[in-house]
Amino acid sequence: MITQALLLAIVMFITKFLDWGWANIQIRPIVIGPLVGLVLGDMTTGIILGATLEAVFMGTFSVGGSVPSDIAAASVFGTGFGIILHQSAAQAVALAVPIGLLSVLLFNIVCLIFNFVVAYEDKKIEAHNDKAFTRARFFAMIFYPLVYAIMTFVVILVGSNSISAFMAALPDSVNRMLTVMAQVLPALGFAILVKSMWDREIFPFFFVGFILAAYLKMDTMSIAVLGGAFAVFYIMNDFKKRKEFDALKAAGSAKPVNGKNDEMEDFLS
Amino acid sequence: MSETTALTREEKKDISKIFWRGMFVMNDMTYVRMQGPGFGWTLMPLLKKLHKNDENAYYEALKRNVMYFNTNPAFLPFIQGIVYSMEKENAKKPIENIGESVNGLKVGLMGPLAGLGDSFFTGTLRVIAAGVGMGMAMKGNILGPLLFLLIFHIPFYFVRYYGGYVGYKFGSGYIQKATESGLLKSITKGCSILGMMMIGAMTFLNVPFKLTIGGKLAGAKFDLQTVIDQILKGLLPLSLVMLLLYLLHKGKSANWLLIGLLIFAVIIGGIGFAG
Numbered sequence: 001m002i003t004q005a006l007l008l009a010i011v012m013f014i015t016k017f018l019d020w021g022w023a024n025i026q027i028r029p030i031v032i033g034p035l036v037g038l039v040l041g042d043m044t045t046g047i048i049l050g051a052t053l054e055a056v057f058m059g060t061f062s063v064g065g066s067v068p069s070d071i072a073a074a075s076v077f078g079t080g081f082g083i084i085l086h087q088s089a090a091q092a093v094a095l096a097v098p099i100g101l102l103s104v105l106l107f108n109i110v111c112l113i114f115n116f117v118v119a120y121e122d123k124k125i126e127a128h129n130d131k132a133f134t135r136a137r138f139f140a141m142i143f144y145p146l147v148y149a150i151m152t153f154v155v156i157l158v159g160s161n162s163i164s165a166f167m168a169a170l171p172d173s174v175n176r177m178l179t180v181m182a183q184v185l186p187a188l189g190f191a192i193l194v195k196s197m198w199d200r201e202i203f204p205f206f207f208v209g210f211i212l213a214a215y216l217k218m219d220t221m222s223i224a225v226l227g228g229a230f231a232v233f234y235i236m237n238d239f240k241k242r243k244e245f246d247a248l249k250a251a252g253s254a255k256p257v258n259g260k261n262d263e264m265e266d267f268l269s
Numbered sequence: 270m271s272e273t274t275a276l277t278r279e280e281k282k283d284i285s286k287i288f289w290r291g292m293f294v295m296n297d298m299t300y301v302r303m304q305g306p307g308f309g310w311t312l313m314p315l316l317k318k319l320h321k322n323d324e325n326a327y328y329e330a331l332k333r334n335v336m337y338f339n340t341n342p343a344f345l346p347f348i349q350g351i352v353y354s355m356e357k358e359n360a361k362k363p364i365e366n367i368g369e370s371v372n373g374l375k376v377g378l379m380g381p382l383a384g385l386g387d388s389f390f391t392g393t394l395r396v397i398a399a400g401v402g403m404g405m406a407m408k409g410n411i412l413g414p415l416l417f418l419l420i421f422h423i424p425f426y427f428v429r430y431y432g433g434y435v436g437y438k439f440g441s442g443y444i445q446k447a448t449e450s451g452l453l454k455s456i457t458k459g460c461s462i463l464g465m466m467m468i469g470a471m472t473f474l475n476v477p478f479k480l481t482i483g484g485k486l487a488g489a490k491f492d493l494q495t496v497i498d499q500i501l502k503g504l505l506p507l508s509l510v511m512l513l514l515y516l517l518h519k520g521k522s523a524n525w526l527l528i529g530l531l532i533f534a535v536i537i538g539g540i541g542f543a544g
Contacts, residue, residue: 176543
């Protein structure tokens with residue numbers, strides 16, 4: 001168990017490092033799952049659990065710095081416990097969701113500590129010491145992933161047995177509840193996404209995608225290519241129309257309402 | 270890129286420095302100053318070069334560049350490119366109120382660009398990449414995660430890398446022109462068509478909610494889910510997403526709906542209708 005805890009701590013470190021330390025990669029469940037699977041020796045399960053968690057956390061993304069749920073912690077622990085304790089996908093989700101919400105606490109504590117780091121940096125800039133400014137920033141770069149890695153090590157080491165016993169003792173009906181939960185949670189993520197890009201004119205394409213998947217059995221890759229074609233067509237047309245409209249306006253003859261009527265007349269004649 | 274041809278070799282080196290040092294921008298994120306310290310730190314060697322002989326001026330420049338700042342990382346070098354060109358002018362011939370100008374520009378640009386980045390990169394491109402990736406990853410195919418990484422990050426780093434050049438050379442007028450000409454609006458809208466289709470497809474593919482009850486009706490066995498499938502495949506996931514969307518539009522918070530969904534799962538699973 002110590003090796004596994006150590007390996008997962010390393011994955012957590014890498015995850016947090018690539019998120020904020022360097023490069024700011026979109027380190028999402030779909031990426032973390034395979035990493036966890038790789039170190040625990042079960043790549044395929046890692047990929048599948050990662051994809052399952054990706055669906056659940058689809059609508060969870062940080063906007064303007066506020067973090068609703070710690071997706072990285074949720075993915076490392078969800079996939080990690082899922083593989084170590086041989087849990088089903090539904091149980092992995094059931095573990096990941098509360099862990100993600102709890103880990104935001106740790107995140108906020110780290111952010112709080114960073115306030116002192118920034119205050120120290122300000123003092124050093126005031127004192128004309130840019131080397132200390134750099135050192136403080138690199139301290140923060142290591143500190144954040146390290147805190148998470150230590151937390152991971154401890155939780156996996158201490159928690160695995162009790163969580164395993166707890167999950168094994170769950171009655172059948174509770175397992176059914178967890179399954180339903182894992183099934184319906186992605187729906188909320190998708191609803192949040194639709195709301196976030198809400199546009200009355202665009203919304204019908206939601207149903208186009210739905211029918212392509214449900215009835216034509218198209219996979220997401222082919223739907224993406226088709227949607228890409230629609231998007232390019234739309235962008236070119238829309239931009240051309242804008243340019244024409246601007247040209248008309250520059251010529252002094254365009255009034256938005258009349259413009260529309262003219263087009264309609266052209267169409268009818 | 271044609272934008273880069275007119276820049277001198279040294280300028281190019283400076284701009285690529287902005288890109289590489291900018292990778293560390295989030296190191297000391299706080300809710301108070303956000304990416305501010307990272308912004309200033311990225312420009313540090315360039316500012317030092319501008320004020321080679323004047324330590325006071327260098328630290329003044331550094332100080333005004335570590336103030337509050339927050340935007341989507343993709344557009345960070347773009348803004349830094351503009352600020353660098355301003356600082357360069359200032360070093361040649363001091364601009365009055367340079368602190369206010371720099372911070373005014375930063376604050377003025379960071380909001381719209383954060384919005385554009387969140388809607389285009391986080392909202393749309395990530396969804397498309399995840400949709401494509403998840404389709405394969407659900408079957409255990411390693412190509413899924415790899416495709417996710419590539420589809421998202423190639424455009425992300427492209428904008429991040431060349432943004433610095435565009436910002437340095439064309440200044441803030443460029444983004445204004447792109448906004449006024451409506452090109453950005455067309456692109457954002459076109460991409461949301463694709464995003465919307467992906468979410469629709471994923472609603473069917475990734476919300477595997479099914480009822481498991483059945484019974485006997487007039488002597489014939491029937492299964493409720495089969496009946497529902499005959500009406501419309503995926504009717505339950507579709508109605509669920511529509512209901513949640515409606516409630517979100519009504520102003521219900523996501524956390525409220527999360528709790529509602531959990532209660533729903535407990536009831537439906539508990540009485541054995543599904544699961």
